[in-house]
Amino acid sequence: MWAAAKEYFTHPQMESFKRDVINHMRGLWRTWRSKMNCEHVKNHDNLEDILNDVPEFLIKEDWEWLVKEKFLCKEFKKMSKTNEENRALKTMNQHSGRRPVRQIALDLEEKLGRPPTVAELVFKTYKEGDMIKDDAANERHAKILEIMESNPDFTALEVVEAILGEQKRGHVICFGGGLRPKDLKSSTSTKDATDANLEAQLRRSDEEKEALHQSVIELKGTVSEQAEEMATMKAEMKKLQEMFASSQNRQH
Incomplete structure (x- = not known):
């Protein structure tokens, strides 16, 4: 997961964010997985209906793997039951x-x-x-x-x-x-x-602000470069149009 995150984000102190980023990604995965289980698995009585109820953003092969390897495996069912029992005993909210x-x-x-x-x-x-x-x-x-x-x-x-x-x-x-x-x-x-x-x-907030600031600077640089490239392309197109018009005039 950390390798995937580093493909999209860069920062001079990137490793200092590792624990928070991984914990956040794990939390997102658990939340999404729980939502899929509630909306597309628990409301069906048989495997065929579950496999046919493919979430619109997933391909059928990935959904089939998720159902068979996660939602319907013994380990996941045991964990899910344990979590439900623990939530029932919970004394303080987060x-x-x-x-x-x-x-x-x-x-x-x-x-x-x-x-x-x-x-x-x-x-x-x-x-x-x-x-x-x-x-x-x-x-x-x-x-x-x-x-x-x-x-x-x-x-x-x-x-x-x-x-x-x-x-x-x-x-x-x-x-x-x-x-x-x-x-x-x-x-x-x-x-x-x-x-x-x-x-x-x-401290994390300051680091996040600095990372955001650097991202904004990089984005501004990218936009500036794209603007320059666009201006260059427009100039070249104008020259081509002028050359084409001049060629047409000479032919006449």
Whole structure:
């Protein structure tokens, strides 16, 4: 996947984007695959109907491979069932509507003028109007406030684990995509952890802006070159037209 990405994008510090790009591509693949499974596989009762329900942007051979090697294989079915069971047991969301928690954190930071706490993130994620109406979410929010007040030196990870258990792998709940347990263990307070998260995001944002700036410069150069080539072609066409007209006049 990384090799494919490098064919279309260039940057002096390209390797620094590798982890984020690959994770993003994997996420897109999982989302697309899940959508295809729901819209073109699960709504059919037999293999023939599934194979005939080819998405308009895929060729039949590719769809047949995807169905037989992915959607209907034992490993995929087992994984799909496990994921459904895990989603049913999920206690905290990574999204508030269509907004990921990461975006909520950035919006709150801009509004408050400082990084939000875990309690503020949870409240913003679950609130309806000016209050949390879901009883379970409201109870968790109250526990988070209690823990933060009685343990002001707790890291963000310790606050989360005190409520939701040990965060062994994957992304830390309450912080959305991007932060893993190892990223927070070195922090000395909730604010430090949130600061580390935002600083990492700002660094990536600066790098992305620089990459975009370089792309714009390259695009402007390409447009300029194309404009020059077009002007040259027009001049040559004009000369040819003049030569043709002159030749016609001499013949008459």
